[in-house]
Amino acid sequence: IPWLGVDENTVLTNRQKISANGVLQWSTIRRLTEEVMQRMTVKAASSETPIGTLSGGNQQKVVIGRWVYAASQILLLDEPTRGVDIEAKQQIYRIVRELAAEGKSVVFISSEVEELPLVCDRILLLQHGTFSQEFHAPVNVDELMSAILSVH
Known part of the structure; x- marks a missing residue:
């Protein structure tokens, strides 16, 4: 919520705590x-700075942090690096890897094919709403691109 501070945005998901x-x-x-x-x-x-005044990357990190704070075991991140700078992307990748290392499940949806092998242990390609192919780390970006192009 852009007019609320980082603090209020961070705790939105768990008022009980x-x-x-x-x-x-x-x-x-x-x-x-x-x-x-x-x-x-x-x-x-x-921490009281309105989230709407932050850069796109910092806004994304606050939103991800909100769900990490809520102790979610499964996180669905849909295009978490879209529109953020390279430094923020690297930080988001680091956070995703840390969450996975902690045993959390992270579903990372991205149209930026090159970033998928950086954060994913497993990559699933969808075609018309069904799984068409599965890759396991380490994944070669060229093979992944070839598979994507052959699906479309």
Whole structure:
């Protein structure tokens, strides 16, 4: 939500963790937000900075951090690197790899074929809504591109 601060956006998904008897615990919110900002390498003047004023990459990292904070075991990331700079992409790749190493399942949807082998252990190609091919790491980008072109 663009007009809310990084802090409020971070805790949107789990109000139970940050309130006691219906009262928001701002010290808990600030602590958790700082943890998320540090882990996700969010660049903002403060945790109260409206998310809409951040770069696209930092906005993406806050949104991903929101779901990491919610202790989600499965994350569906649809085009998480679209429209972000190279540095933010690298940071998102790092975060995805860390989440997978922690045992979380990450479904990473991307139209940027070159980035899939960087973050995916397994790549599934879809054709008309059904799986047409499966690749396991390490994946050669040229083979992947060839398979994609033969599907279309």
